[in-house]
Each structure stands twice: as structure tokens, then as C-alpha cells.
Amino acid sequence: MFGSKKSPLKVAKPSSVESWTNPFDSNDEGMDTKKYSSSRKTSSERALTTLGVNTNPFDDGTDANKKSSSTLYGFQSANWNKYKNDFRDSGGLENQSVQELESYAVYKAEETTNSVTNCLKIAENIREEATQTLVTLHQQGEQITRSHHVAADIDHDLTRGEKLLGSLGGLFSKTWKPKKTRAITGPVIVGDDPVRRKGNHLEQREKLGLTSAPKGQSKLRSPPQEPTNAFEKVEVEKNKQDDALSDLSDLLGELKGMAVDMGSEIERHNKALNHLYDDVDELNFRVIGANQRGRRLLGK
Amino acid sequence: MADQLSKGEEFEKKAEKKLSGWGLFGSKYEDAADLFDKAANCFKLAKSWDKAGATYLKLASCHLKLESKHEAAQAHVDAAHCYKKTNINESVSCLDRAVNLFCDIGRLSMAARYLKEIAELYEGEQNIEQALVYYEKSADFFQNEEVTTSANQCKQKVAQFAAQLEQYQKSIDIYEEIARQSLNNNLLKYGVKGHLLNAGICQLCKEDVVAITNALERYQELDPTFSGTREYRLLADIAAAIDEEDVAKFTDVVKEFDSMTPLDSWKTTLLLRVKEKLKAKELEEDDLT
Structure with missing residues (x-):
């Protein structure tokens, strides 16, 4: 039954260059080498294009002559193109000299650093947007509470109006009592969960030793000396990646906290809106009754 | 457009006529107010913003004669929104009058909202000093009404402009x-x-x-x-x-x-x-x- 089906890898016989797969890739990645290489290419190209651009208003142009980190490592664009397609045009990894492979390792390390830094930037942007969203949610919560307060005020005024409508009418007309199905509760402020609230209090957390100790200067701004060999260069890049990943981890933790707070706040809003809806519905019912009474009086 | 303009002028003339005539128990002001409102709407449709603004101001004075300050304040706001398209200073003065009326009737949250609008108009005109003054007033009003988020937004604007100055x-x-x-x-x-x-x-x-x-x-x-x-x-x-x-x-x-x-x-x-x-x-x- 399954005999006719061939393995997808054996269907098309690729040329010797294309059949080569990265020995460090996992097997399933090998299937989609083409698909990945294009996206990888764009990300590295993006990294390349950003190197020379200078848009910072604080630049004096003094360091325009400074070489970028990549050129410090002595890469020419020709080499970069070679690395970008993983030496497919020059016989694969196996046929490269040790020096070439070292340079390739440095290039890959730099590319990874750029990717991690980009992730960090994206996370920072998300964090800023999330902060704004939380402020808006807080404002919305306040507005719901204020609207409910107004509904309670309307209830007071309506009660007085109903009394006046009840006292109107002829001498022999039967007294009118407004229909009320339930009392108006007014805003039910659903506070934060006190346990969680206390747990979140920064000073108490610090006393308990829950807050992570403030990190020192995490970024290796100026390494003690310029890395000389490829191994040192890769180590420097790895340190940069570690710092960036550590920052990213903290940011993602914070984003998780934000998401939880957003969720609980929206839940509070839902509860508050349910109460508000009930009260407004009751007010609506009473206003209709008062209008009917008014019409009846005018009809007489 | 021209059709709406002539309609508006017609309504305005009728309103003026009502005001100059005799009316029972202030009903002439009510009728005139109704006609001014129609005229202003026609001018708005004709995109004749200055005329619409002027008509809303006449409407406001009718409401003041009838001692309905809330409606008068709202008419000033409508006038301000018309003048916003052509004359910022006039728009600001209309909003200022509206704010005073809202304060008189105790609608402080409305007053705060329009003070913020004045500040935004000044900000748009790059008049930072005046924008700062009005954002500060607005923050104060919002704080009194315990609308803390809006108060904080205005305070942040004050801080921003204060630093610039x-x-x-x-x-x-x-x-x-x-x-x-x-x-x-x-x-x-x-x-x-x-x-x-x-x-x-x-x-x-x-x-x-x-x-x-x-x-x-x-x-x-x-x-x-x-x-x-x-x-x-x-x-x-x-x-x-x-x-x-x-x-x-x-x-x-x-x-x-x-x-x-x-x-x-x-x-x-x-x-x-x-x-x-x-x-x-x-x-x-x-x-x-």
C-alpha cells in the first residue's frame, strides 16, 4: 500500500552543491535548507545594511572613520557572501581551511548577536506598548466606576421624581407606587487580590529577598583589550549574547507579569460592567414606569 | 452648499425678527433659540464656519436669557468647534466662556475637559507657555473630580512643557x-x-x-x-x-x-x-x- 511512496529526499536528485547540508543542522532542518537559507539571508543582509547607517543626532561624525566591529575582524564583503550561503559555492565546509572556518565561526557568532539584539529591541517595543495599554485599561476602569456613580446619582433623583409623581393626581385617584424589582447597588469596586497585592509590594519582596539583585553593568562596553584570535572574538560575541539573552529573559518575565495584570484587570472590568448593566436596566425599567404615570396624569 | 447658506440666512433673519418682536413669558427666546440652532446647522453644512460660530454665540445668548446655563455653555462649545477651523483665538475665547459657565453650574469634569481642549489648541499653535497654563488648570480640575488618570496625563504635559521652558x-x-x-x-x-x-x-x-x-x-x-x-x-x-x-x-x-x-x-x-x-x-x- 505504501510501497509507491518515496522518501521526499530521494525524489529529486540535487546537484552536488545543493545536496550538501550543514553538519550542525538537525535532520529535519536538512529537508528545508532552501526555505531557511532565504530567510537567513534577509536577516543577515538587514544586519549588514544597518552597520553603516548613522542617524543618531548625538553623533559628531567623529567616529565616522572608526571601523564597525565586523570590519575590525577583517571581513570583506566577498567573504561575507561566501559565509552567507555556507560555502556552497566553494565546496562546502569540509573543503575550507582552518582560517576560513575560524572567520566563519566569528561571522556566525556576530550574526547570532545581531539576531538576539533585534529580539531584545522587539521585546522593548512590546513592553512600551503594553505599558500604554495598561494605562489605558486603568483609565477605562476609572470611567466604568464614574459611570456607575452617575447611575447611582440618577437613582436618587429618580426616587425624588417618583415621590412627586405619586403625590400628583386627583383626590379620588388611587395612590401610585413605583415598581422596583431590585435596589440600585452603585459601583462595586472589585479590589485587587490582597494576597497578590502584598506579594507584589516591592519593599516587602526585597526584604524577603525575592527581587533579583540589581545587575551591575551587564554590557561589556569596552573589553579590556581588543580580541586577537578567532576564539577570543567568538568568546566576546558569546558574552554579548549572554547579556542580551539575560536582558531578554528579564523582559519576557516582565511581559508575562503585564499580561497577567491585563487579564485580571479586564476580568474586573467585566464584573463591574455586569453590575453596571443590572443597575442601568433597573433604572430603565423605573423610567418607563415614571413616564407611563406622567402620561396617565396628563391624559386625565 | 449655496442652498444651505441661503436657508441658514433665512432662519437667522426669522430668529432676529422673533427677538425684536414681543413674546409671552420669554417664549420669544425659546423660538429664537430653535431658529438659531437650525441656522447654525445649515451654515455648518455649507462649511461657512465663521457664520456658524457667530450663530452659535447668538444661540448661547438666547439660552442665557432663558437662564439655561448648561445649554448656553454647550452652544459656546459648538461655536468653538466651528471657529477651530478658521480662527483659533476666537475658538479659545468661546471655550473659555463655556468653562466659566460649566463652573457656575458645578459641572467641573466638563470644565476640565474643555480646559484640556484649550491647552491642546495652544499646543497645536506651538504656544507652549499658554498650553502649560491650561494643562495645569485642567489637571487641577481633574484632580478635584478624582479623575486621576486624566489628571496625570495633563500633569505629564505640564512637566514636558516646563522642561522645554x-x-x-x-x-x-x-x-x-x-x-x-x-x-x-x-x-x-x-x-x-x-x-x-x-x-x-x-x-x-x-x-x-x-x-x-x-x-x-x-x-x-x-x-x-x-x-x-x-x-x-x-x-x-x-x-x-x-x-x-x-x-x-x-x-x-x-x-x-x-x-x-x-x-x-x-x-x-x-x-x-x-x-x-x-x-x-x-x-x-x-x-x-
């Missing part, structure tokens, strides 16, 4: 106060480091290294997590650069921060001021040597 201490006080308030709120606590960064940048503009260091210590006490943030590192490194009078270090520090979180125009302006002062100091040093 080199009233740094005022700006610092506002940002620190907002940060203090935000710490006690589960939703607003995430914005604290942003407020402290703004306050810190204003501290840097004062160029008092001791004050900056003290402020950073105070911010750490206020929010124990602040010392681990990139914002804290930026402020501390800039303070060090100012202390060492090292422009290159200052530039590197700012560039590194900007590469991760692009600085907005307000921060850029203030940091450029700091840099200019630092450069001037460096030049002085060079002249002396």
Missing part, C-alpha cells in the same frame, strides 16, 4: 510625584521607570552632579528594581560623563541606549542641551590650557 525643578517634581503614585498601582507600576528616566533627564539638565547622584539614590529607594534597568544605567553613565567632562563618553552612552530604545524628540532635545553645555565646558577647559 527650562523650568526643570517643576518638571522633576511632577515626574517624581507621578512615579510615586504609580508604584502603588498594579497597572501603572510598569511605567515608573519611564517617569523616573524623565525626571533624571531633567536633573541632568541642571548639571549638578551631586543632585543627580542623590536623585538616583532616591529613585533606588523609591523603586528597588530601578537600579537594574537600562534607564538607570543611562542616567548613571551620563552623570559620570558629565563629572569627567567627557563628551565622547556621553555620546557613546546615549548612542548605545538609543540603539535599543529610540529616544523620542523631547528626550533628544534635553539631552542635546546637556551635550551642548558639556561641549562648552570642554572648550573652556581647552582655552584655559
Whole structure:
């Protein structure tokens, strides 16, 4: 039954260059080498294009002559193109000299650093947007509470109006009592969960030793000396990646906290809106009754 | 368009006629108000904004004669919205009158809202001094009505403009106060480091290294997590650069921060001021040597 089906890898016989797969890739990645290489290419190209651009208003142009980190490592664009397609045009990894492979390792390390830094930037942007969203949610919560307060005020005024409508009418007309199905509760402020609230209090957390100790200067701004060999260069890049990943981890933790707070706040809003809806519905019912009474009086 | 314009003029004439005639128990003002309202709507449809604004002002005076201040205030607001298209100053004066009327009838939240609108108009006209004054009034009104989020938004605007006008201490006080308030709120606590960064940048503009260091210590006490943030590192490194009078270090520090979180125009302006002062100091040093 399954005999006719061939393995997808054996269907098309690729040329010797294309059949080569990265020995460090996992097997399933090998299937989609083409698909990945294009996206990888764009990300590295993006990294390349950003190197020379200078848009910072604080630049004096003094360091325009400074070489970028990549050129410090002595890469020419020709080499970069070679690395970008993983030496497919020059016989694969196996046929490269040790020096070439070292340079390739440095290039890959730099590319990874750029990717991690980009992730960090994206996370920072998300964090800023999330902060704004939380402020808006807080404002919305306040507005719901204020609207409910107004509904309670309307209830007071309506009660007085109903009394006046009840006292109107002829001498022999039967007294009118407004229909009320339930009392108006007014805003039910659903506070934060006190346990969680206390747990979140920064000073108490610090006393308990829950807050992570403030990190020192995490970024290796100026390494003690310029890395000389490829191994040192890769180590420097790895340190940069570690710092960036550590920052990213903290940011993602914070984003998780934000998401939880957003969720609980929206839940509070839902509860508050349910109460508000009930009260407004009751007010609506009473206003209709008062209008009917008014019409009846005018009809007489 | 022309059709609506002639209709509007017709309604206006009828209204004027009503006002000049005799009416029973002030009913002439009610009728005139109705006609002025129709006329103003026609002028709006004809996009004749000045005429629409003027008609709304006549409508407002009718409502005042009838002692319905709320309607009069609303008519002034409508007039302001018409004048907004052609004459900002007239728009502001209409909103100002509306605010006074809302205050008279105790509608302070409405007054606050329109004070904020006046501030926004001035801001649009780049009249920062007046914008600051009205944002401050608006914040005050919102605070009285316990609309804290809107109050804080207005206060932040005040702080922003105060810093632009080199009233740094005022700006610092506002940002620190907002940060203090935000710490006690589960939703607003995430914005604290942003407020402290703004306050810190204003501290840097004062160029008092001791004050900056003290402020950073105070911010750490206020929010124990602040010392681990990139914002804290930026402020501390800039303070060090100012202390060492090292422009290159200052530039590197700012560039590194900007590469991760692009600085907005307000921060850029203030940091450029700091840099200019630092450069001037460096030049002085060079002249002396």
C-alpha cells in the first residue's frame, strides 16, 4: 500500500552543491535548507545594511572613520557572501581551511548577536506598548466606576421624581407606587487580590529577598583589550549574547507579569460592567414606569 | 452648499425678527433659540464656519436669557468647534466662556475637559507657555473630580512643557510625584521607570552632579528594581560623563541606549542641551590650557 511512496529526499536528485547540508543542522532542518537559507539571508543582509547607517543626532561624525566591529575582524564583503550561503559555492565546509572556518565561526557568532539584539529591541517595543495599554485599561476602569456613580446619582433623583409623581393626581385617584424589582447597588469596586497585592509590594519582596539583585553593568562596553584570535572574538560575541539573552529573559518575565495584570484587570472590568448593566436596566425599567404615570396624569 | 447658506440666512433673519418682536413669558427666546440652532446647522453644512460660530454665540445668548446655563455653555462649545477651523483665538475665547459657565453650574469634569481642549489648541499653535497654563488648570480640575488618570496625563504635559521652558525643578517634581503614585498601582507600576528616566533627564539638565547622584539614590529607594534597568544605567553613565567632562563618553552612552530604545524628540532635545553645555565646558577647559 505504501510501497509507491518515496522518501521526499530521494525524489529529486540535487546537484552536488545543493545536496550538501550543514553538519550542525538537525535532520529535519536538512529537508528545508532552501526555505531557511532565504530567510537567513534577509536577516543577515538587514544586519549588514544597518552597520553603516548613522542617524543618531548625538553623533559628531567623529567616529565616522572608526571601523564597525565586523570590519575590525577583517571581513570583506566577498567573504561575507561566501559565509552567507555556507560555502556552497566553494565546496562546502569540509573543503575550507582552518582560517576560513575560524572567520566563519566569528561571522556566525556576530550574526547570532545581531539576531538576539533585534529580539531584545522587539521585546522593548512590546513592553512600551503594553505599558500604554495598561494605562489605558486603568483609565477605562476609572470611567466604568464614574459611570456607575452617575447611575447611582440618577437613582436618587429618580426616587425624588417618583415621590412627586405619586403625590400628583386627583383626590379620588388611587395612590401610585413605583415598581422596583431590585435596589440600585452603585459601583462595586472589585479590589485587587490582597494576597497578590502584598506579594507584589516591592519593599516587602526585597526584604524577603525575592527581587533579583540589581545587575551591575551587564554590557561589556569596552573589553579590556581588543580580541586577537578567532576564539577570543567568538568568546566576546558569546558574552554579548549572554547579556542580551539575560536582558531578554528579564523582559519576557516582565511581559508575562503585564499580561497577567491585563487579564485580571479586564476580568474586573467585566464584573463591574455586569453590575453596571443590572443597575442601568433597573433604572430603565423605573423610567418607563415614571413616564407611563406622567402620561396617565396628563391624559386625565 | 449655496442652498444651505441661503436657508441658514433665512432662519437667522426669522430668529432676529422673533427677538425684536414681543413674546409671552420669554417664549420669544425659546423660538429664537430653535431658529438659531437650525441656522447654525445649515451654515455648518455649507462649511461657512465663521457664520456658524457667530450663530452659535447668538444661540448661547438666547439660552442665557432663558437662564439655561448648561445649554448656553454647550452652544459656546459648538461655536468653538466651528471657529477651530478658521480662527483659533476666537475658538479659545468661546471655550473659555463655556468653562466659566460649566463652573457656575458645578459641572467641573466638563470644565476640565474643555480646559484640556484649550491647552491642546495652544499646543497645536506651538504656544507652549499658554498650553502649560491650561494643562495645569485642567489637571487641577481633574484632580478635584478624582479623575486621576486624566489628571496625570495633563500633569505629564505640564512637566514636558516646563522642561522645554527650562523650568526643570517643576518638571522633576511632577515626574517624581507621578512615579510615586504609580508604584502603588498594579497597572501603572510598569511605567515608573519611564517617569523616573524623565525626571533624571531633567536633573541632568541642571548639571549638578551631586543632585543627580542623590536623585538616583532616591529613585533606588523609591523603586528597588530601578537600579537594574537600562534607564538607570543611562542616567548613571551620563552623570559620570558629565563629572569627567567627557563628551565622547556621553555620546557613546546615549548612542548605545538609543540603539535599543529610540529616544523620542523631547528626550533628544534635553539631552542635546546637556551635550551642548558639556561641549562648552570642554572648550573652556581647552582655552584655559
